[in-house]
Amino acid sequence: MLTGARAVLRELRRDDVALRHAAVAGDPELHAVTDVTPWRPQPLERALAAYDKQLAEEPDRKVAWFAVARRDDPELACVGDAGLWGIDEHQRTAHLGITVFPAARGQGLGTDVVRLLCAYAFRDRGLHRLQAETLASNTGMRRAALASGFTEEGRLRESAYVLGDRVDEVLFGLLRAEWLAAAGGGSAG
Template sequence: MINGHLVGLRARHADDVAVLHAELYDDVPTHSRANAQPWRPLPATGGHSPFEPAGASEKSACFSVVERATGELAGEAVLWGIDTHNRFAHVGLSLLPGSRGRGLGLETVLLLCHYGFTVRGFNRLQLETLADNAAMIGAAEAAGFTLEGTLRQSGWANGAFIDEVILGLLAEEWPGFNLPSAPPASAG
């Protein structure tokens, strides 16, 4: 588990799937804004949910976001579209409705950057979001990402075309993140 001050990133557990599916996937308006794929009615079981834990993949690293104070599931985070040759990945996250607006998104972005730059050795991380997603843009900019461009009317969400923005961060621009120190080892 990668721990920050407020949240930790851990492997997706089977128990997480029903919660993530109900609160993130079955919320059609929110899912439509957060995902480039159209919503379809899918059961949370039987390997159909997009939140089902998958085997190891070179193309993505999926995490569950957990609040450190309570141990409660707070959302999902992912590095996707991983390109090991060019040392590049895309950043994505989605917090449960009850976990939004408390600074957890910023720390999740920071932990994904730590994982991408420090653990995986990537050179570039990129984030795409709808241009009116002020919370995501604010978290990305606070983490050091730079607005690099706008893709006009490239997102289709809830019956309308919406501009998308691209934000990027290079390893050389990454200021690092002061992770909580590990407890001292016992002497005996």
């Protein structure tokens, strides 16, 4: 478990699947900004079956995904998910992604989660570079990335299709040395 000032990153549990399904899978607008595939209705049973199948398989070394919980919640109820994907152990790089469910937004969790993921990536996994991609319209993620030390490295014009509109994608990068200089090596634990 990784603990920050406001957030906790813990293992994903089967109960979290239903919470995520209710918050994301049933909402075409939220799905459009958190997933690159077109939205289509999916029964909860399919999401649970996918979780069960994944649990029975060897863990994918290219992915490290967590449930997000509020630190002040004794139950550590899932209010989002976050993780690293596309982990390249040779190049020591990964992509970072987070989803905070709508009811938990605006409470500073996103920035804390990004910082926890950076500490995990650089301190625990020994990575050299993190990259985050987000829609230009996602001001919360853009703010969280910048507040966590990321540098805006580029913009892919009209690269995303979101509910009938073309939207720019913004690319952010953070190097281990930059994280160490800004965070003093991190304090998540």
